[in-house]
Amino acid sequence: MPANRRRYAVGLMSGTSVDGIDAAVVEIAGEGDRPSVRLLAFENSAYPESVRNEIFELFDPRLATIDRVGRMNVRLGELYADAALSVIAKAGLDSKEIAVVGSHGQTIYHAPEAYPENGRDLRYTVQIGEGSVIAARTGIPCVSDFRAADMAAGGQGAPLVPFTEWLLYREDERTLLLQNIGGIGNMTVLPAGCLPDEVFAFDTGPGNMIIDGVVSRLYGGGRKMDAGGQIARSGTVDEELLRLLQQEEYYELPLPKSTGRERFGAAYVDRLLAYREQHGLRSKDVVATVTKLTAWSIGDAYRRFVQPRHAADALIVGGGGSYNPTLVAFLKQEMEPMGVQVLLQEDIGLNSDAKEAVAFALLADYALAGLPNNLPSVTGARRAAVLGKISY
Ligand SMILES: Nc1ncnc2c1ncn2[C@@H]1O[C@H](COP(=O)(O)OP(=O)(O)OP(=O)(O)O)[C@@H](O)[C@H]1O
Numbered sequence: 104m105p106a107n108r109r110r111y112a113v114g115l116m117s118g119t120s121v122d123g124i125d126a127a128v129v130e131i132a133g134e135g136d137r138p139s140v141r142l143l144a145f146e147n148s149a150y151p152e153s154v155r156n157e158i159f160e161l162f163d164p165r166l167a168t169i170d171r172v173g174r175m176n177v178r179l180g181e182l183y184a185d186a187a188l189s190v191i192a193k194a195g196l197d198s199k200e201i202a203v204v205g206s207h208g209q210t211i212y213h214a215p216e217a218y219p220e221n222g223r224d225l226r227y228t229v230q231i232g233e234g235s236v237i238a239a240r241t242g243i244p245c246v247s248d249f250r251a252a253d254m255a256a257g258g259q260g261a262p263l264v265p266f267t268e269w270l271l272y273r274e275d276e277r278t279l280l281l282q283n284i285g286g287i288g289n290m291t292v293l294p295a296g297c298l299p300d301e302v303f304a305f306d307t308g309p310g311n312m313i314i315d316g317v318v319s320r321l322y323g324g325g326r327k328m329d330a331g332g333q334i335a336r337s338g339t340v341d342e343e344l345l346r347l348l349q350q351e352e353y354y355e356l357p358l359p360k361s362t363g364r365e366r367f368g369a370a371y372v373d374r375l376l377a378y379r380e381q382h383g384l385r386s387k388d389v390v391a392t393v394t395k396l397t398a399w400s401i402g403d404a405y406r407r408f409v410q411p412r413h414a415a416d417a418l419i420v421g422g423g424g425s426y427n428p429t430l431v432a433f434l435k436q437e438m439e440p441m442g443v444q445v446l447l448q449e450d451i452g453l454n455s456d457a458k459e460a461v462a463f464a465l466l467a468d469y470a471l472a473g474l475p476n477n478l479p480s481v482t483g484a485r486r487a488a489v490l491g492k493i494s495y
């Protein structure tokens with residue numbers, strides 16, 4: 104491929120919050136370990152309510168029968184194709200001008216721990232949203248199902264975004280922390296001037312998951328989030344509850360580690376609300392406390408796992424949590440006394456919402472060129488591998 108060839112790519116992402124499809128069109132220039140990416144258009148489309156509800160059912164292996172999974176696989180393929188065509192039009196481009204679509208798909212099951220069988224370690228992960236349907240409807244080659252190849256090389260198949268963070272964000276002079284606050288919070292550490300094998304990444308704990316869970320249970324009207332952090336801002340942090348929540352063992356677990364709904368989902372919120380009943384706490388104080396906890400867990404992770412090795416200069420926040428100013432204010436209180444500046448993707452001219460979709464456009468660009476696109480130091484894979492299956 105000629106050096107410095109400019110090309111357009113589409114990235115599609117559907118995350119653990121199951122809120123819908125993020126679609127981005129990017130222009131990629133440059134090759135190898137210094138590409139550059141420019142966001143041309145971004146669009147988020149919510150899943151139809153029936154699709155969202157059925158996806159939650161498919162998280163339960165007993166309900167995820169083969170016919171339901173098969174049907175949802177192609178149904179999502181159609182929705183992803185629509186999202187791709189719509190964002191391409193928004194960018195003012197024609198499908199023929201797009202080199203590749205990278206589609207993460209919807210994770211419905213993730214089993215990253217190896218289980219031995221006949222002397223081999225087996226691990227698996229299931230992302231649905233058929234790439235062949237996307238390719239057929241758009242006429243553009245589609246790369247999908249990225250995680251399987253990392254697992255086949257002995258990795259956990261996640262996280263995959265840090266490879267693109269290393270490509271796009273690393274600096275020679277500054278050590279950067281990239282903090283995603285989605286359902287779960289995850290941090291990527293890019294030491295100044297780092298080589299790929301010096302990058303590390305892990306889940307810090309809850310992102311918006313507890314806040315969303317508490318708000319949807321305590322406030323009516325179908326509220327799913329603390330929009331703009333308004334409830335937390337009007338409440339007061341309950342120090343006793345905060346100290347109790349800080350005892351959760353996850354925060355102390357050594358690296359590498361990752362977490363999910365199993366730990367911070369519905370059962371966790373049930374226990375929290377039982378405590379609120381017993382102690383007669385106000386709803387808004389509970390929301391303020393869990394918002395503070397989320398910010399604290401990020402600071403705590405930095406103190407425990409990063410500071411002993413690297414002094415960071417800045418923490419750059421992405422994901423939906425960026426749009427909760429109370430959470431961001433708590434995060435500043437946590438990090439700035441340690442000399443770590445807190446910035447949003449927007450502060451550096453990027454877009455918090457689009458970040459993961461952009462990442463999958465870039466991962467697909469590498470896959471189509473046959474270039475490795477995982478970070479073994481992050482996923483635990485035995486070697487670098489080309490992740491993604493191509494549908495022409
Ligand atoms: N305006 C807003 N005010 C407050 N919170 C917001 C706002 N917009 C988004 N959020 C929070 O961000 C969440 C969605 O974040 P995001 O889309 O990054 O998650 P995701 O990609 O599904 O998760 P993951 O990265 O864990 O897969 C919402 O559930 C909500 O809690």
Ligand SMILES: CC(=O)N[C@H]1[C@@H]2OC[C@@H](O2)[C@@H](O)[C@@H]1O[C@H](C)C(=O)O
Binds near residue numbers: 119228260261263
């Ligand atoms: C299996 C799966 O879908 N994992 C997600 C999830 O959501 C956040 C965190 O857990 C991260 O490990 C990953 O996604 C991002 C896109 C990643 O691979 O980098």
